[in-house]
Amino acid sequence: MKNIKKSIDSSAPKLIEKLGYFINPILLNFKNERNQLLVFYFHGLFDSVKQRDLNHIDPQNNMTVTQFADFIEYFLNHKYKFIRPEDLLPGIGNEQPSAMITFDDGYFNNMLAFDIIAKYGIPAVFFITTKNIKENRSFWWDIIYKFRTKQGISLETIRNEQRYLKSFKYDYIDNYIIQNFGIEAFKPWSDIDRPFSESELKNLTNSPFVSIGNHTHNHAILTNYDKKEMAEELMESNKILFDLTGTLPIGVAYPNGNYNKVVLEATEEAGFKFAFNTKQKSNPLPIEHQNLICLNRFMTNTSKINKFGSFCRLGYEPDLLYAGLKKGILSSNSRK
Numbered sequence: 216m217k218n219i220k221k222s223i224d225s226s227a228p229k230l231i232e233k234l235g236y237f238i239n240p241i242l243l244n245f246k247n248e249r250n251q252l253l254v255f256y257f258h259g260l261f262d263s264v265k266q267r268d269l270n271h272i273d274p275q276n277n278m279t280v281t282q283f284a285d286f287i288e289y290f291l292n293h294k295y296k297f298i299r300p301e302d303l304l305p306g307i308g309n310e311q312p313s314a315m316i317t318f319d320d321g322y323f324n325n326m327l328a329f330d331i332i333a334k335y336g337i338p339a340v341f342f343i344t345t346k347n348i349k350e351n352r353s354f355w356w357d358i359i360y361k362f363r364t365k366q367g368i369s370l371e372t373i374r375n376e377q378r379y380l381k382s383f384k385y386d387y388i389d390n391y392i393i394q395n396f397g398i399e400a401f402k403p404w405s406d407i408d409r410p411f412s413e414s415e416l417k418n419l420t421n422s423p424f425v426s427i428g429n430h431t432h433n434h435a436i437l438t439n440y441d442k443k444e445m446a447e448e449l450m451e452s453n454k455i456l457f458d459l460t461g462t463l464p465i466g467v468a469y470p471n472g473n474y475n476k477v478v479l480e481a482t483e484e485a486g487f488k489f490a491f492n493t494k495q496k497s498n499p500l501p502i503e504h505q506n507l508i509c510l511n512r513f514m515t516n517t518s519k520i521n522k523f524g525s526f527c528r529l530g531y532e533p534d535l536l537y538a539g540l541k542k543g544i545l546s547s548n549s550r551k
């Protein structure tokens with residue numbers, strides 16, 4: 216009996232997900248997103264599935280450049296307007312549904328996206344972790360992913376190790392990497408996992424489609440730091456980005472999406488007008504001033520991509536929906 220229950224618990228959310236692939240695109244046709252801003256965030260892009268399978272990088276969104284182009288075409292075909300954060304300042308109305316593209320971390324492979332946004336003439340914001348750019352340093356979660364994958368460790372164990380490290384400050388994480396993999400582990404393996412170089416970033420900002428944003432200096436998960444340290448992380452990164460590009464960043468993406476009241480205060484006090492979290496929700500328009508420093512973003516994951524964040528865009532996730540249904544059935548049974 217226990218085994219049957221266990222197998223229902225594991226297969227039911229997958230079934231809901233599969234049904235969603237057919238039903239969600241239909242439901243989305245009836246959902247009015249005219250007064251909504253949908254912000255999407257990406258990390259690395261792959262030129263092909265073959266490149267992804269080299270395991271030089273934690274695939275995260277799993278996204279190839281073709282899928283990224285499909286993503287843009289989908290929203291253009293559905294009459295969404297791609298906007299930049301500055302467009303929110305006068306308080307845009309609800310005449311057209313809006314979308315925004317953001318990339319986190321500062322991977323060189325984001326150059327693959329650059330050709331596409333230039334081709335379609337749409338804006339994107341690139342949030343840069345400045346220390347990695349300065350030192351041509353691989354990102355710590357990729358180091359864990361690529362070394363552990365090579366050791367034959369399961370994805371579940373890798374995710375647990377990454378999750379464990381996210382509760383620490385950057386100096387602890389740096390030491391952990393050195394202890395476990397050696398100092399050489401910070402060296403990128405290829406163009407797939409390396410960050411932008413300083414000159415590449417500088418060139419990128421010459422494009423009219425590109426805005427540069429702050430992603431802290433050390434990819435600091437800000438809720439692990441005190442207010443003074445938060446300000447240092449934001450200001451150090453701003454200083455480097457200003458020196459490199461001649462422009463102050465327009466906003467910040469909170470690493471790992473983590474924020475609290477103090478983080479929001481530190482962000483405003485540092486002079487930022489916009490900040491982004493990773494709550495899988497759209498933003499109702501027009502956006503009230505206080506919400507500009509806490510904008511929600513969808514992660515575009517290719518396993519959920521038909522059609523692009525559709526589960527969250529409809530306000531549900533398969534596993535949470537199943538858990539909710541189960542709870543509802545159990546409580547109505549106990550009332551009988």
Ligand SMILES: [Zn+2]
Pocket residue numbers: 319320430434470471
């Ligand atoms: Zn990040």
